[in-house]
Amino acid sequence: MSNTLLRIAIQKSGRLQEGSLALLKESGLSISNGRDQLKTQARNFPVEVLFLRDDDIPQYVEDNVADIGIVGENVFVEKQKQNQLIKKLDFAKCRLCLAIPRSENYTGLKWFEGKNIATSYPAIVQQFLNKNNIKAGIHEISGSVEIAPGIGLADGICDIVSTGSTLLSNGLKEVETVLYSEAVMIASPQLSDEKKTILNKLLFRIESVQKAKN
Numbered sequence: 001m002s003n004t005l006l007r008i009a010i011q012k013s014g015r016l017q018e019g020s021l022a023l024l025k026e027s028g029l030s031i032s033n034g035r036d037q038l039k040t041q042a043r044n045f046p047v048e049v050l051f052l053r054d055d056d057i058p059q060y061v062e063d064n065v066a067d068i069g070i071v072g073e074n075v076f077v078e079k080q081k082q083n084q085l086i087k088k089l090d091f092a093k094c095r096l097c098l099a100i101p102r103s104e105n106y107t108g109l110k111w112f113e114g115k116n117i118a119t120s121y122p123a124i125v126q127q128f129l130n131k132n133n134i135k136a137g138i139h140e141i142s143g144s145v146e147i148a149p150g151i152g153l154a155d156g157i158c159d160i161v162s163t164g165s166t167l168l169s170n171g172l173k174e175v176e177t178v179l180y181s182e183a184v185m186i187a188s189p190q191l192s193d194e195k196k197t198i199l200n201k202l203l204f205r206i207e208s209v210q211k212a213k214n
């Protein structure tokens, strides 16, 4: 018997963590929660789970440190690695939005001309601005983006909106949707045949779970 394990990277903590673990468990994998342990092996399936920062997952998958990963489509699109999107997972639905201070009078995309936008998604924002012929500055920050206008760091932001409560409590209003997103499974394009076989078994189980829910 072979001892090949398929390495799956999931988010250590945050919006995607619970749904990612739930999906694997509902697929019949017996795994512990990864509170302190950052790597755990399923007891009944040839899978190892790595708990990582979601933003790092596309790089780990591209480098073959992990074979597959569960990330937000927003992170997958932003990082533009040579990974394949193999399945949309139907949870953690959200949108990437442009938002500005509530007191501003929004006049359409032209409002952003010459302004500064704080975001953790510079590539996606730049592409959106180019497509719409808007020239604006992009200020990349890795977190707490919604605070930026309030402290004079930027005029507007582009960040993930789920319930909208973070925008609300920071005095911002959503003005444009840049991208719709949900959790997706990504894979390295270079998996061994053995790993592909494990992945196909896992995908079969995930599809059964999804069918049972719909």
Ligand code: PRP
Residues within 6 Å of the ligand: 014, 015, 016, 054, 055, 143, 145, 159, 160, 161, 162, 163, 164, 165, 166, 167
């Ligand atoms: C997003 C975003 C906000 C929050 C919005 O972060 O950056 O902080 O969720 O959610 P709400 O509309 O329900 O208030 P995410 O969970 O994607 O985490 P990360 O950016 O830290 O990885």
Ligand code: ZN
Residues within 6 Å of the ligand: 014, 053, 054, 055
């Ligand atoms: Zn993140």
Ligand code: MG
Residues within 6 Å of the ligand: 143, 144, 160
């Ligand atoms: Mg965030």
